[in-house]
Amino acid sequence: MSKGFRTLDAARRADLEASYREAGADLWRSVYAYTGGIREIADDAVAEAFAQAGRRMHEIRDLRAWICRAAFRIAAGELQRRRAANDGFDSLLPAPISAEEPVRDLIDLLRTLSPNQRGALILRDLYGYPSKEAGRILGVSEVAIRVHLHAARRRLRGLLEEVERT
Amino acid sequence: MTRPALEDLVRMPAPDLWPDIEFRLEGSPVAPRRPGSGRDPRRTSRRALLIAATFSVLVLVGVFVARTFVPGSPNASIHGADGGASAAMGGRPTVTRAFTVPDYLAYPVAVGAGGIWGGAHVLHHGHDHGAIRRFDPRTGAVTAEIFLSSQPRAIAVAGDAVWVTVDRVPTSTNPWTWQPSLLRIDGSTGRVSGAWRLPDRGEAVAVGFGAVWVAGAHAVERFDLADMRTTTVTLDVPGDYSLTTVAVSDGSVWTGDCIDGVPSALFRVDPNGVNVTGTRRFGGCIVRLAPASSGLWLETLAQAAFARPFVRRLDATTLMDATRPTTFGPDLGITLLGEHAGTMWLYLNRGDARSSYLDRLDPTTGRPTSEPVPVHHPRGYWDASWPVYGEGAIWAMVQNTHQLAAIQMCATHLFFWHPCTALP
Numbered sequence: 001m002s003k004g005f006r007t008l009d010a011a012r013r014a015d016l017e018a019s020y021r022e023a024g025a026d027l028w029r030s031v032y033a034y035t036g037g038i039r040e041i042a043d044d045a046v047a048e049a050f051a052q053a054g055r056r057m058h059e060i061r062d063l064r065a066w067i068c069r070a071a072f073r074i075a076a077g078e079l080q081r082r083r084a085a086n087d088g089f090d091s092l093l094p095a096p097i098s099a100e101e102p103v104r105d106l107i108d109l110l111r112t113l114s115p116n117q118r119g120a121l122i123l124r125d126l127y128g129y130p131s132k133e134a135g136r137i138l139g140v141s142e143v144a145i146r147v148h149l150h151a152a153r154r155r156l157r158g159l160l161e162e163v164e165r166t
Numbered sequence: 167m168t169r170p171a172l173e174d175l176v177r178m179p180a181p182d183l184w185p186d187i188e189f190r191l192e193g194s195p196v197a198p199r200r201p202g203s204g205r206d207p208r209r210t211s212r213r214a215l216l217i218a219a220t221f222s223v224l225v226l227v228g229v230f231v232a233r234t235f236v237p238g239s240p241n242a243s244i245h246g247a248d249g250g251a252s253a254a255m256g257g258r259p260t261v262t263r264a265f266t267v268p269d270y271l272a273y274p275v276a277v278g279a280g281g282i283w284g285g286a287h288v289l290h291h292g293h294d295h296g297a298i299r300r301f302d303p304r305t306g307a308v309t310a311e312i313f314l315s316s317q318p319r320a321i322a323v324a325g326d327a328v329w330v331t332v333d334r335v336p337t338s339t340n341p342w343t344w345q346p347s348l349l350r351i352d353g354s355t356g357r358v359s360g361a362w363r364l365p366d367r368g369e370a371v372a373v374g375f376g377a378v379w380v381a382g383a384h385a386v387e388r389f390d391l392a393d394m395r396t397t398t399v400t401l402d403v404p405g406d407y408s409l410t411t412v413a414v415s416d417g418s419v420w421t422g423d424c425i426d427g428v429p430s431a432l433f434r435v436d437p438n439g440v441n442v443t444g445t446r447r448f449g450g451c452i453v454r455l456a457p458a459s460s461g462l463w464l465e466t467l468a469q470a471a472f473a474r475p476f477v478r479r480l481d482a483t484t485l486m487d488a489t490r491p492t493t494f495g496p497d498l499g500i501t502l503l504g505e506h507a508g509t510m511w512l513y514l515n516r517g518d519a520r521s522s523y524l525d526r527l528d529p530t531t532g533r534p535t536s537e538p539v540p541v542h543h544p545r546g547y548w549d550a551s552w553p554v555y556g557e558g559a560i561w562a563m564v565q566n567t568h569q570l571a572a573i574q575m576c577a578t579h580l581f582f583w584h585p586c587t588a589l590p
Contacts, residue, residue: 013191016187017184020183020184020187021184024180024183024184025180026176026180028180028181028183029175029176029178029180030175032178032180033175043181043183043186046183047183047186047187047190048190050183050187051187051190051191054187054191055191059568061288062287103174103175103177103178106174106175114496122175126175126176136551139499139515139551140499141453141499143410143411143424143451143453143467144453144467144499146424146451147424147450147451147453147467147468147473151473
């Protein structure tokens, strides 16, 4: 048993579970989309973020912001590691949890964007984070978020128009 | 095929990860091992011994090479006639100090006026607040703390004054009233000594030519330091977009914007006439401006997938490139730290948050003078943001360890550490 968990009292554990029940699903969806539909990374990043938060809850003031950031950072690190190892997306995809066609199609479209573009699009357009907060989560500047967002919107718009035409 | 929408994601069912989280809390900090992936413990033990022996041999060889050949080691001429610059170039950037800071979202943005000034987002009784804190560069102690109605948007230090832009200020009816403002904080007392309204959000702030310059959405506001009277320089920034940065360099005030779909503009403003005297369009956003003794340095980032940032020095008179633009890896975060001892220093942060580098450019040619040097951190994994230079070190907020870190150049040796040599 980890030392951290021994110090996690019942009240804090209940807080952590409540946070997970409240925000875990949304966070998983956003990380899942950010990874381009790699479920194992999304599962691992979200679970590990909550677990790390549980080990250091006494240090964290804004629990949800901390967990959100941690999950994205873990996912970004794993994506980078796989890219460096030339472990392409194709060998891992698709494993969406949903069989609904629109989601599969959307994930396929998102995969054509760079990770930072996906992140900017998801955090800004889907979850309404301000550019500054999105920048903090992804570890880039506020201006870079705007650049990535613009490029992501333009590319996604073009792809969606192509989809409509076909 | 029906047209998908982002909102489809929101309706997607998500797995229940709570059992996995509980397992990670109660059991090993690593993920559960999949069935069949276990190894023979005896084989693992032999393998560990083999790895340890190989590692030991490599360390000894590495140490011999370092002591003999690597610049910056005692056997090399790090204390030669060219002094600090040579030492800094040969040394190894190392995190020499790291202080735990009170708030998760705190970040350092300015050095001067008696310490390191960091902005913060503070959640207090369920309300969002902002704060400015001054940290002692030696001990990391908080020596001043000023609570604000919103987190600071931009900070600049000049002399004993710290200039801060905020979006909200307290009023008699509402402590979080939306009113973009410029605040002056007295560095000696650590108190707000003045507040002035801004017509729009203060995206960036700089001090020079006897005035404070605040870049807003479509204009630069000039606050005369003598009487704080304002003059507005309206700029051709379209629609919903805004200026991103402002700097004082080469006898002019410089500002730039970031526009979707059309070239972004760099504006040169005459500080005396307070009018625009030059404009140049760039294919990418104007991300950062950095004044230096060699001239004005500029970072641009194109609006394209996997865009590469460009860094160049400009001729202040013609606005043409004084050096060839140097490009870096796509999606790489770059901060122009400043020019010291004839070298332009850059801080590079890769998107995976596992690697930070220091890089140097020749101010004459704009070309890198060597390969980027990885910043050494004892914990290995770290995520440093918002670096600034001052007090003989680069200061950065390390997000994952919740620390304010000082990076300095160190000369390393086999069995002991030399005292760190400050950046030139």
